[in-house]
Amino acid sequence: MEYWIKAEPDVNVYVNDINPLGRKTILFIHGWPANHKMFEYQYNHLVPLGYRCIGMDMRGFGNSDKPLGGYDYNRLADDIRCVIEAMRLRDITLGGHSTGGAVTIRYMARHNGYGVSKLALFASAAPSLIQRPGFPYGSTRETVEQIIQATYRDRPKMLRDFGELFFYQKVSEPFSDWFFQLGLQAASWSTIAVSKAWLAEELFHDLAKVQVPTLILHGIHDQVCLYPLAVAQHQGIRNSVLVPFENSGHGLFYDEREKFNRELSRFVG
Template sequence: MEHWIRVEPNVKVYVNDLNPLGNKTLLFIHGWPANHQMFEYQYNQLVPMGYRCIGMDMRGFGRSDKPLGGYDYNRLADDIRCVIGALGLHNITLGGHSTGGAVAIRYMARHKGHGVSKLALFASAAPSLIQRPGFPYGTTREAIEQIIQSTYKDRPKMLHDFGDIFFYQPVSQPFSDWFFLLGLEAASWSTIAVSNAWMAEELFNDLPRIQVPTLILHGVHDQVCFFPLAEAQHQGIKNSVLIPFEDSGHGLFYDERDRFNRELARFAG
């Protein structure tokens, strides 16, 4: 079932609600620069198991509206609140990948986890994607600035290069082409705006405010959100479990999809 949910007077986000009568509900928040379709290898296994899987395209990405503004974590978290309210969701597992995981953390802190009973973080860009004083574990500010400049200059090449470091396991050329096209569905300005948000946003104060059981899944070979970020999340969220994926990079949802789906189903069940 498809929905376009109004989150601001002139902005609607796209939501794909699979198996609305399922026993347990998972709301998936995708990472940059893709959209909810990145989780199709989760939908294919979890829906037949009886789960309700809801995929949301963040504003600026996929089939959602693409306004020129509103790409800070607070606004993106507020969009999640609008979706949860519009669909009347409660007692759900909120799952987020990369930037989507960071926004999910902000949602839990900013909206006191409204409607959410469990949180699942996949290769999340938290507590900070970039290095900061006292936190040397992220990527460099210069690397993000290079992504932004590359997006201005040649966005398809930037997306192609990003895809090259995304997965640890070999993927087929057709799969690589498909993943590349997900990034092209985003607007160039939203792609840039979220990149700028990485440099401005940090979630050190958000982590202790999470009060629900939290599952942290993270690839040991992640070249985007390095594994020490997962360890910092585990340290900062008191009721959390960290499961390293030894044969995965940033795209652990595909690198080790069977194990990923088992762990997520066990946690959400």
């Protein structure tokens, strides 16, 4: 079932509710610059097992409205709250990939984990995507600035280049084209705005506010959100479990999808 849920008076976010009568609910938050369709290899595995899978497109991406503003983590977390309230979701697992993972952490801290009983982080861009004083583990500020400038100059080429960094395992050319199209469905301005948010957003204090069991899945070959970020998440979140993926990059949901699906379903219960 498809819904457009009002996040602000003039902004609606898209939600795809797969298997609404499923026994346990997982709300998936995608990473930049894709949309909820990136999790199709999870939906195909989890739904037959009886899970309810809800895919949400963040504002500016996929089928959601694409306003010119509202791309800081607070607003994106507030959009998740709007979806959880509108759909009356309770006792769910909230899962997020990359930037989506960072936003789910902000949600847990900002909204006290409303409606969420478990958190799952997939290659999450937390506690900071970029290096900062006292935190030398992220990408460089210059790398992000280059992505921003490349988006202004030639967004399709930027997406192609980013796609080449994304997966550790070799993917087919048709799969690469499909993934490329997910990025093109976003607005150029939202693609740029979220990239700029990486430079400003920190989640060091948010980690300690996560009060639910947390699963951290992260590829050791990740070139986007480097593996030490996962270690920092594990150290900062009480009652968390870190599972390294030895044969995965940033796209661990596809690189090692069988292991990914097995670990996630075991965690959700």
